[in-house]
Amino acid sequence: MVIREATINDRVHIAEIWRSCFTDDENYIELYLNHCLPHTNTWILGGEDGRFYSCISVFPSYFIKDKCKTTGGYLYGVGTLPEHRGKSYSSILINIAVRHLKENGHSYFLVKPATEDLFSLYSRLGFDHQLFKSTFSKDFSGIERNYLIRNSNKYGKAEKLTATELIKLREDELTSSHFMWPLPIVKYILEETQYRNGVSLVFEKITIGGNLKKLYFVGYPDDSDLSGNTFKILETNASSMDDIEDIYSILRNNGRKEYFIKADFPGFGMENITNSGKEKSALFMELKGNVSGCLETLHLSLPLE
CATH class of the missing domain: 3.40.630 (Aminopeptidase)
Structure with missing residues (x-):
């Protein structure tokens, strides 16, 4: 198994996963790859044969309370090729993202589940606080x-x-x-x-x-x-x-x-x-400090869906 942080040179791998999981609109995929991917932390998981099966991205996020800025991340683009699902690849990548956020001093991790079933899934992965x-x-x-x-x-x-x-x-x-x-x-x-x-x-x-x-x-x-x-x-x-x-x-x-x-x-x-x-509306994971009280009253708007 190969797991690493993606670079702009991994566009082909990410595009393949996106076509299978999200959309076959090539222009939309190009828009994301050109104008969003460079500003994220993205991880990919694959095999020794050079093909990649799963990816996730994390967008930078922050909030301001009492003139103090607190930073975190927003989980996006979680996808695994259909023939490789059921192997916990997304969970592995999410754990890597959590470790990265903690090591870099961030305080929270957000996710907006696309369906009701996914709220339960992400709760089991540690996103145990709700936003409304x-x-x-x-x-x-x-x-x-x-x-x-x-x-x-x-x-x-x-x-x-x-x-x-x-x-x-x-x-x-x-x-x-x-x-x-x-x-x-x-x-x-x-x-x-x-x-x-x-x-x-x-x-x-x-x-x-x-x-x-x-x-x-x-x-x-x-x-x-x-x-x-x-x-x-x-x-x-x-x-x-x-x-x-x-x-x-x-x-x-x-x-x-x-x-x-x-x-x-x-x-x-x-x-x-x-x-x-x-x-x-969403879930979050508290990574450090006692920020849950602040986060629970905040609104997650303009998230990409």
């Missing part, structure tokens, strides 16, 4: 187009959100409630959003109280809705139903056809937005 999110959904099909146009004078023109601007907005407004991502990962998230026919926009609005607020959102069409009528907001600094309605107005006035809006918000403190419910 508030879920929001609303059908805006009853809102008249004329209403949107009449109220468009309350906000300015929406502009494309840059990675640098998103980093600043997140650190200015979301550090008390969200996990943070470094600039290279944020750049890739925005590129992936665009590739999936999504948008990342920022605009200024006049609030109900007469104040000026900079509002942003990142999202794309929800693949699970075959009708194509649902827009999924991955992250926003919206904090009221009025903000959500303005985001919908911006989407429609920018030519989007979706009328059903879904969004995930922090699991705590978003009770003022109606039509929301709370559910599991």
Whole structure:
């Protein structure tokens, strides 16, 4: 058995695993290999014949509490070729990643299980703390187009959100409630959003109280809705139903056809937005110190799925 940290020269091996486990979209795989892989720690496992069967990646993550930065990792791209499953290869690689994170002084390890069954699996691997999110959904099909146009004078023109601007907005407004991502990962998230026919926009609005607020959102069409009528907001600094309605107005006035809006918000403190419910969002493993109390109230948004 051969286990080692991958380099950019292992693109062929990683692409083979991705085609088998995740997608046959070659352009999407190339996007990941070119713009994300270089900014991760990735491990591959294979045989003496030079072929590799399994891989995992770890993205850098951090959060800020009381002006102190605490770092960790986010598990991504866990895949094993079908003919080699059932041999605990992913578990072996995850243990190596845990050791790497501990040796480099990191405090936590995050994972967002794709299905309910995987929550149990990752719990057995040591991801024994849960994170929660508030879920929001609303059908805006009853809102008249004329209403949107009449109220468009309350906000300015929406502009494309840059990675640098998103980093600043997140650190200015979301550090008390969200996990943070470094600039290279944020750049890739925005590129992936665009590739999936999504948008990342920022605009200024006049609030109900007469104040000026900079509002942003990142999202794309929800693949699970075959009708194509649902827009999924991955992250926003919206904090009221009025903000959500303005985001919908911006989407429609920018030519989007979706009328059903879904969004995930922090699991705590978003009770003022109606039509929301709370559910599991992710798991984490505490690696050092007593950070679980801080982590349990944070929101994992913009994770790559």
